[in-house]
Amino acid sequence: MLEAKQLQKRFQDKTALDKLNLKVEPGEIYALLGPNGAGKTTTINLFLGFLTPDGGEALVDGISVAADPVAARRKIAYIPEQVALYPRFSGVENLEYFSRLGGGRHSRAELHALLERAGLKSDAAERMVGTYSKGMRQKVGIALALATGAKALLLDEPTSGLDPAASHEFSRLLRQLAGEKVAILMATHDLFRAREDATRVGILLKGRIASEYHRDEFQSRDLEKLYLERLGA
Amino acid sequence: MSLFQLELRLMFRERAVLALLALFVLSLGYGIANGLELAERQRKEADALIIESSQFNKQVRDALERQALDPRQAMGSGHLALLPPPGFAVLSGGQADLLPSHERIILWRTEDPSEGKIGLANPTQLLTGRFDLAFVLIWLFPLFLLALIYDLCAGDRESGTLRLALSRGIGAWKLLGVRVLARGTPMTALALGAVLFAALLGGEGLSLPVWIATGVVLAYGLFWCAVALLSNCFTRTAAAAATVAGAAWVIFVMVIPTLLNVVVESAHPMPSRAELVAKLREASGDAERRSNELINTFYKDHPELAPPGMQADMLQRRLAVQEEIGRAMDPIYKEFDTELADQQQVVERWRFASPAIAAYEALSDLAGTGYWRHRAFRDQVAAFKDAVFEFYSPKFHKRQPLVKADIPMLPSFAFREEESAAVQGRTLSAMAGILALALLCLAPCALRLSRGASGKLVS
Structure with missing residues (x-):
């Protein structure tokens, strides 16, 4: 591969x-x-x-x-040391944005499910990423890998x-x-x-x-x- | 949701964006209000002049229907030559505040230089002039636009977001293209909307010149988008990108037009006001002193116009004096017109050194307040003056009254507008030139972002 x-x-x-x-x-x-x-x-x-x-x-x-x-x-999905996301977007919005960059289209429910699978609960997923810890950002990165089926x-x-x-x-x-x-x-x-x-x-x-x-x-x-x-x- | 919509959403998360848009709307509104005020003032002045002139003409014609009339009475306060207010004046004041839009032709009156010619200046000076819609579009629109698009990827490069974004399998061209489109659209849409709104408010309607004006504004906006792309492709930080974009604005909107103005003024200086007034006084004094000699010479040259007994009255002397003053001043006025035409030629030749100049020239042209319409007016006024002279001079000298048969021959002025194809040709070429400048900025970006080279953006 x-x-x-x-x-x-x-x-x-x-x-x-x-x-x-x-x-x-x-x-x-x-x-x-x-x-x-x-x-x-x-x-x-x-x-x-x-x-x-x-x-x-x-x-x-x-x-x-x-x-x-x-x-x-x-x-490919890529997760750097610091998953740099947009702080004024929520976790789910970041996932939607970066997934869309790769050509992916997901419903809101699908995005939440992906984040949940990556270990990010719905309420956290709706929060602005500016409030996220590094671990939470990494989970968005993993959700991104899941979203694109890399x-x-x-x-x-x-x-x-x-x-x-x-x-x-x-x-x-x-x-x-x-x-x-x-x-x-x-x-x-x-x-x-x-x-x-x-x-x-x-x-x-x-x-x-x-x-x-x-x-x-x-x-x-x-x-x-x-x-x-x-x-x- | 499309990428375009997501980019828009991302941009609007920044509260300052709404403040910027509101400020731009206020600027556009103020510019339109100023333009409307100017257009209204011009229209009222023109209406008043037309009413006054037509009433006087009617009185003259009515009087001639009944009896013969002294030609001095028919001339009254002068034959009016009026430049009709342009339909789209709300867009740009242009040279309207510098050039006279009407002139009264009186054969025995010395022309007052303060009425027009010496107040003229080359069109680029107008870039620092009135706060009208054209000012907002040429000066402020790029600033507001750059405030939204100066950081297309430089900030993301610093934060690391760009790496993540490009790792998603999107081409750098596409990413930056969608981003500049999304971020540039609101400001550009407002600018275009303002042009259309001004046209509707000003009574011009959605005519072809209005659509060309929107095309020019769009091309101007695209040029600044290209500048933003260029600065983002070759700078490493958002601060550097902002500096480059700001410097580009200063260079293209301030420095080059000012430099061009200096070059134009130096290469083709206008006759000075003091010199003109002094020359006029000198010519007047000289002609007054020589009035007897002048009228005698005139009658020797034109014995057919000599009154019985060669005894000239006050008016005939005045005409001879005015003719002499005209002869003395003609070279200076000609020099003025030549210098102005040369200045305009230089501006035309170098207008693409800055898209601000090209866009401003085009907008003024489309508004009907530019050089060329005024030039046509001055040329037609000069021809009209000759016609007035041809008509009245023999009658004054021979002391012939005006009679009913003269009514159809009474001189009257009707401005003939320039062929619309000529205006369209000039403005469309300006638009094409601005687009070419935008493409020139995009060429290095294309190399930078070419397939396989997009990694340079993040590294």
């Missing part, structure tokens, strides 16, 4: 991604770990078509992002700043989406969530996947230790 083939990106003289190869299948949650500057956000941006690769290609459901970014984005979900530090309960709730929703055969690529520093949720973990170092572990590997071993060892700390 999500595939990076020999993906390269340079910023002036700095190599951000160095022939990255990566594949996330439907139903998989792939946690991309790595220190700051390893290339995690660059990878997400290349899948979104916000950056143009210097080599290789990013594919979403077989569509080359560089060749047709709009078509590729239609298959085949792939890109997450950039999604649990950063969430309290444990919100983080737990968020993980539950992710696993639910994975159960619906959505391919999920999650760039994160949250080793605990990665261990809990991911089906595969990749450690990105200097623009390359330095190591990759399947769930049974990092479940049986200490992920933090594996990660730190790989970093040479």
Whole structure:
């Protein structure tokens, strides 16, 4: 579903991604770990078509992002670290707006049902987003993914700043989406969530996947230790 | 709900938007009220002049039906040459407050320079003039419009909303296009509505010039939308986008028209008022001193007009003096007309340096208060003066009374309007020019937002 083939990106003289190869299948949650500057956000941006690769290609459901970014984005839902919504719109209005941008048309009742599914009650959904916590915004982001029936979900530090309960709730929703055969690529520093949720973990170092572990590997071993060892700390 | 409607809803969540719209409506209303007041004043003046003139003409004709009449009596306070008030004057005062809309032709009176010509100035000066509808549309409309559209995506880029929006699979062109359309529509609709409303109130009705005026205003609005798009494509923050949009307004609405005015004044300066008055006095004094010599020379040149015994009376001397003053002043008046025409030519040539100039020129033209209609009036008045002179001069000199047979030949002025096709040609070309400027602004946006490059907007 999500595939990076020999993906390269340079910023002036700095190599951000160095022939990255990566594949996330439907139903998989792939946690991309790595220190700051390893290339995690660059990878997400290349899948979104916000950056143009210097080599290789990013594919979403077989569509080359560089060749047709709009078509590729239609298959993706994206949840950034801070889900930036319009503060003067309510949750349901934001969902309607962003869903409409992707061509979706939903009734008010359907929008409420989607938000409810994402864990946002009706009364909260009608409140202005300016009053929302970060967790509530993330839920609107999840509802957006549900609304569009996205085949792939890109997450950039999604649990950063969430309290444990919100983080737990968020993980539950992710696993639910994975159960619906959505391919999920999650760039994160949250080793605990990665261990809990991911089906595969990749450690990105200097623009390359330095190591990759399947769930049974990092479940049986200490992920933090594996990660730190790989970093040479 | 469509994306357009959602964008509108989003915009109206900002309370300041309603305040801005209300303020714009007030400005438009005030502009229309001023225009109506001017149009009404012009109409009343014209009506009074027409009534007075037709009553006097009727008296003359009635008197001629009964008996012969001294031509001085027939001339009375002068033959009236009147520029009829334009039907769409409510749109723009134009040059109406600078140029005389009527003239009384009296052969023995020295022309008073304060009545007209020296008060003329080039049309761009009028950009700083009257608070009429054209002023609101040219000066304030872009400001109000930019207040709503200056931040099409720059603020969203800062907050991160743009990333989320573009990740939804919408093209940057479409997103910004729908947004500028939604945000620009209320203000533009008010501006267009004001033009139509003014036309209905002013009695012009929904004529072709009114529709062309709405086209010009629409094109002008589109130009500013293109400016907003351009600034949003190439700036990173809302503050920077606002600065660029504000600077564009200052440059296009204030700086370029002022610079053009300076250039026009420098390249084709008008004869100075003081110089004109001094020259007139000098010519009058000289002609008065030489009145005997002038009348004698005149009768030598025109023996057929000489009265019996070559004894000229006061009026005949006055005519000879006026003719001499006219001869002396003619080059200065000609210079004035030439300079004004040259100024207008420069303005015409450079009007597309700023859409404000092109739009203002077009609106004044459509309102009937622009240069060209006044120019036609002045030309026709000059021809009328000649006709009056041709008719009366022999009678004054030969001391011939007017008789009943002269009634059909009595000079009268009827303004012939310029061909409407000429006005339409000028104004439609102005509209096309403004649209071309808008496209010029959109070209770099097209490159910036082209397929695959839209990511540059968020990064």
